[in-house]
Amino acid sequence: MKKEKTSQPTPESETALRQELVEHFREKRELLRQQWVQQMTAKGLLAGLSQAEIETESITIYDTVIACLETGEYEGAEAYATRMAERGVLRGMTTEQIIGGMLTLRNVYSRSLFEWYQHNMERLSAALDIYEPVANKILSIVALAFVEEREKIVRQQQEAIRELSTPVLQVRDQLLILPIIGVIDTHRARQLTEQLLQTIRTRRAKVVVMDITGVPAVDSKIAGHLVQTVDASKLMGATVIVTGISPEIAQTLVTLGVDIAKMNTVGDLQGGIEVANQFLGYKVVRTEPKAGMDNKEEKV
Amino acid sequence: MSVPILKQGDYLIASIQSELSDADLLKLRDDLVRRVSDFRTKGVIVDVTVLDVMDSFATRTLRAMAHMIMLRGAQTIIVGIQPEVAFSMVQLGLKLEGVETALDLDEGLELLDRRTKRG
Numbered sequence: 001m002k003k004e005k006t007s008q009p010t011p012e013s014e015t016a017l018r019q020e021l022v023e024h025f026r027e028k029r030e031l032l033r034q035q036w037v038q039q040m041t042a043k044g045l046l047a048g049l050s051q052a053e054i055e056t057e058s059i060t061i062y063d064t065v066i067a068c069l070e071t072g073e074y075e076g077a078e079a080y081a082t083r084m085a086e087r088g089v090l091r092g093m094t095t096e097q098i099i100g101g102m103l104t105l106r107n108v109y110s111r112s113l114f115e116w117y118q119h120n121m122e123r124l125s126a127a128l129d130i131y132e133p134v135a136n137k138i139l140s141i142v143a144l145a146f147v148e149e150r151e152k153i154v155r156q157q158q159e160a161i162r163e164l165s166t167p168v169l170q171v172r173d174q175l176l177i178l179p180i181i182g183v184i185d186t187h188r189a190r191q192l193t194e195q196l197l198q199t200i201r202t203r204r205a206k207v208v209v210m211d212i213t214g215v216p217a218v219d220s221k222i223a224g225h226l227v228q229t230v231d232a233s234k235l236m237g238a239t240v241i242v243t244g245i246s247p248e249i250a251q252t253l254v255t256l257g258v259d260i261a262k263m264n265t266v267g268d269l270q271g272g273i274e275v276a277n278q279f280l281g282y283k284v285v286r287t288e289p290k291a292g293m294d295n296k297e298e299k300v
Numbered sequence: 301m302s303v304p305i306l307k308q309g310d311y312l313i314a315s316i317q318s319e320l321s322d323a324d325l326l327k328l329r330d331d332l333v334r335r336v337s338d339f340r341t342k343g344v345i346v347d348v349t350v351l352d353v354m355d356s357f358a359t360r361t362l363r364a365m366a367h368m369i370m371l372r373g374a375q376t377i378i379v380g381i382q383p384e385v386a387f388s389m390v391q392l393g394l395k396l397e398g399v400e401t402a403l404d405l406d407e408g409l410e411l412l413d414r415r416t417k418r419g
Contacts (some may be wrong), residue, residue, distance in 0.1 A: 193387055194383065194387060197383030197384075197386055197387060198383050200383070200403070201382075201403065204403060204404075205345035206403075206407075228390040228391065229390075231388040231390045231395070232383075232387050232389070232390045233386075234401060235381045235383055235386040235389060235390070235396065235401050236383065236386050236401065236402040236403055237379070237383075237401050237407055237408075237411075238403070245386055294339070
């Protein structure tokens, strides 16, 4: 953070000046902090915070910035920014509130420097040389902490979407269906297989109907994954029936030379479930329709 | 660590109790292939629930054993392969061709009942 290019202050005088700045900010602590809080309140940046929170947070931030200025170390600021980002994002604070708040603090500090050194332009310029890099660094630390926190949340949500996108459903005893919708990539294929195998064990399934009507296309890698899933299920004692293979996918599979001889395939999901029923020894018999379904609606 | 082999009706049940060394596996194979004829056994179940790893040697030995037992007139069913093991086996391209598998001992016995009645 040291600026070697500036000609006027020698290293000793720079240290002295830095110390002078720190002392100045410490002395005016209450005044400047109040100014800062007032300006933020005027801009509406403190919405949703209680008076006590504003007090403690502003004191901590103020002191943290001065500590950075004094020592040139930023670990404390980084840790604090991360904690602040975690809490802020959780409580729905906007990025504008945080960045705006930090910018305001920056203005308060520089304004005070201008006032203090207004009769000595050289000294002001030297002071700014010391102060500005620190202020910039702190601003970037805060912004980074927030962006990282947001990215973390995005990753968590992506994970959640992926989990939701591969439901394994039990239709009846020992029969699972696995509807696959959308493009399968390697990551998803792996997750899908793992989830299916776990469910086979917990539900003690014998037959799985895997419906790929909603899959637009497959390549050799994905076809390989599907075959692997079928094989792995077989090792767990469950038979997989693949349904809903579109003409395009059928062509791809044959062209790729995927070994589909050992895969059970049935045209559509309905057919697949029927075959599974036979396999498990179920027989679906049609009886007189019950009137119950209609009554329910009338009651509501 | 040798594997206990239990007789249950017309079947033999080999229940693996801990991770096996290669030598243990070969001994299990020899014991089972030999004892198939002792009581006119119709089926053999090997329970691998405790195994966290099935490497190529284990897979090959079990497959070979199943084929040997078949030649001696009995069916072999491997039960209790864990989801993680199943997944890593197919990823490594390890296959148990010609060997039937079932979820657990219960399912294995049921499968054997069906197979041996048919045959």
